[in-house]
Amino acid sequence: MSQLKISENGERFCQDVFDTMMQQSDAVYGVLISTVDGHDVTRKFKRDMPSAKLAAMFSSVLALGETIAREADQALCRYVIVENSDGYILTLKLKEKLVLSVIATTDANLGILHSICRSAADKLSKNLR
Known part of the structure; x- marks a missing residue:
């Protein structure tokens, strides 16, 4: 897959959704949309982070989660949640071709974070082509 580009209106819409996510939880400090093959599409970070590297790793993590689910004889992988120190x-x-990744501090409530991500994913899925 070649690098995916979104329209100017699509970019504005994504940034509005990212802003809303960050307003809903102060713990959220990074949101990234990438392609399933690891290309950075759009992002919003409160800190300096390597978006191209993260995009590649996030797509790999999701692919691994999907493979594990399949090998464990379970249905589709819906989320991969990594808890760090x-x-x-x-x-x-x-x-089908995009990955949403959200980065948050330990101040996040995991249930609320999950809800914020699901809501954002629904909005983005309906409005991105």
């Missing part, structure tokens, strides 16, 4: 990373498929 400094926070959480939630990664989920957004449409």
Whole structure:
């Protein structure tokens, strides 16, 4: 897959959704949409982070989660949640060819973070082509 580009209106819409996510939880400090093959599409970070590297790793993490689910004889992988000493990373498929990843501090409530991600994913899926 070649690098995916979104329209100017699509970019504005994504940034509005990212802003809403960050307003709903102060713990969220990074949101990234990438392609399933690891290309950075759009992002919003409160800290300096390597978006191209993260996009590649997030797509790999989701692919691994999907493979594990299949090998464990379970249905589709919906989320991959990584809990770290400094926070959480939630990664989920957004449409067929996109991945949404959210990075948050340990101040995040995991249930609320999950809800914020699901709501954002629904909005983005309905409005991105």
